[in-house]
Amino acid sequence: MGQGKSEAAFTVVPDGSVTTPKGFKAGGLHCGLKKTTRHDLGAIVCDVPAAAAGVYTTNVFQAAPIQVTRESIGAGGVLRAVIVNSGNANACTGKQGEADAYEMRGKFAEAIGVPAEHVAVASTGVIGELLKMDCVRSGIAELPARLAATYEAGDDFCQAILTTDLVKKEVCVSVEVDGRLVHVAGASKGSGMIHPNMATMLGFVTTDAAIGSEALQKLLRRATDLTFNMITVDGDTSTNDMLVAMASGLAGNRELDERHPDWAAFADALTYVCEVLAKAIARDGEGATKLIEVQVRGAVSDEAAQAIAKTVIGSSLVKSAVFGADANWGRIIAAVGRAGQPVDPETVDIRLGGIVTLEASRPVAFDEEAALEYLKGDTVVIHVDLHMAEGAATAWGCDLTYDYVRINAAYRT
Known part of the structure; x- marks a missing residue:
């Protein structure tokens, strides 16, 4: 049956974050998109080209960042970074919104010294308003100095992606592959406009496992169907939903595929990470008590x-x-x-x-x-x-x- 899994195959890392897997840094800051002083711009960066996979909203009206991220991952299944803003969805914003999403990608790629097509973009917040690009530009200029491979930096990233969420959502596990310790971590946001077939959610998974883009895409789709596609808060499906996974390969295991003896254990770990994040989104539903x-x-x-x-x-x-x-x-x-x-x-x-x-x-x-x-x-x-x-x-x-x-x-x- 699809949803069963053995927790004995992996171990929860209590103080883990998206920066725990080898090769990943993260960070976040307030650039002025939100009316409060809460963080509203964040990023995850990998030291090496990472195998990448993505799952996106089924809403016909897809926000500009989804187009950019689809293009980036589709160019070769490789990412070096994802940059995320909250406070503005950059959805239903026409040609200017598309240009702004591409500018976010290009400016951040330039700031960290990687090709533009190796950067994904995600946005969340109010629909139908243009981004304050002067705030975004100044934030991007400052963001590289905030990136670090620490729990605190991972926490800053978690805070930067929240909208009406009351709590941050993160989890990290370790699993043995070829006798080596592999980490799988995730962070997400979501509280309202949540419905199966993706939710009003953004999700980001990092791992240091060696795995190809196609194999990672297959596992991410399966995990999504069992977890994020099985939650609802209010029956609404957003324009911006996105789940992106990046694998650095720095754990040093043999590349994972379905013939690998530890394939099932890694799949269970990835699904568990997605399930914890999905349940956290459901529990944090707007106004929810249960x-x-x-x-x-x-x-x-x-x-x-x-x-x-x-x-x-x-x-x-x-x-x-x-x-x-x-x-x-x-x-x-x-x-x-x-x-x-x-x-x-x-x-x-x-x-x-x-x-x-x-x-x-x-x-x-x-x-x-x-x-x-x-x-x-x-x-x-x-x-x-x-x-x-x-x-x-x-x-x-x-x-x-x-x-x-x-x-x-x-x-x-």
């Missing part, structure tokens, strides 16, 4: 299970019930039934944590007080078993609160 996890088992296929899990996690009624600590399983079964997937209406079980509320599609008497206490917790797991076949999937989201409306009613102000 992380919701929906586990679907017994579907006719993994794809059917994914569709059902996404439908349940995306239901405003389910999200509202969890916010109110209301054990209203009827909203869950209704979402299961409208997911457009095969379901036997006589065989469905539903549990809230360990509390059985439905068995063989029939109500089960349960302790309402116990259910209330469970739903008041900061993590709620909804189990759905269809008892049809072996398909399974897990999706993540958050509750729908009054604060979500408040935050998004005044996003531009």
Whole structure:
């Protein structure tokens, strides 16, 4: 089954960041794009040409930086750097927006002494406003001096990519490949406009594993389908979503491919990094008070299970019930039934944590007080078993609160 993995194959690095894998530096600063003094420009730079891969939003209206990054990675599957701004999405900004994204790429490439096509660009923030390029230019001139291979520099980068996020999102693991220690690390942002098929998120993965661009692309796509494409906050898919991975190869292992004996272990480590970041985005949903996890088992296929899990996690009624600590399983079964997937209406079980509320599609008497206490917790797991076949999937989201409306009613102000 797609989402299972053995955590024993890798080890979480408590103080790791995107700078932990060999060859990577990062940094961030405030250049004036945000109204506050929070960092709003950051970069990750690799000392050597890194194998690169990318996954992008499915929204038809794709922001200018996505065009630039697609072009950079497509030129040879190699990157030396990614530069990111927050506070402005540079989306729906026409020819000027495209020119600004290319200027960001060119100016930063010149500042660090690499070819322009070896630099990716990402932006996040308000849609439809032109970048303040005087601020960007001055920030790019200052940014190289802020780059370092330290945890603090990695933290500065994490802070620079945030918008309405309340917390930074980062993770690092180590895994043994050919007897050598390989690191996989990631940083992401995302809080609102989050929906499967990428979210309003930016994600960046660094690793010192030796792996080719095509193999990395395959693993990144698979990891995305199991993690970032299985989260939702509000049902909206952004114009700017991007996930970029860079591999320096400096760990010294034999190049990874599907025939390598440690391929599965590395794949599990990469997927774990993406899962931690995806769940952190869901937990930090705008106004959210709880992380919701929906586990679907017994579907006719993994794809059917994914569709059902996404439908349940995306239901405003389910999200509202969890916010109110209301054990209203009827909203869950209704979402299961409208997911457009095969379901036997006589065989469905539903549990809230360990509390059985439905068995063989029939109500089960349960302790309402116990259910209330469970739903008041900061993590709620909804189990759905269809008892049809072996398909399974897990999706993540958050509750729908009054604060979500408040935050998004005044996003531009």
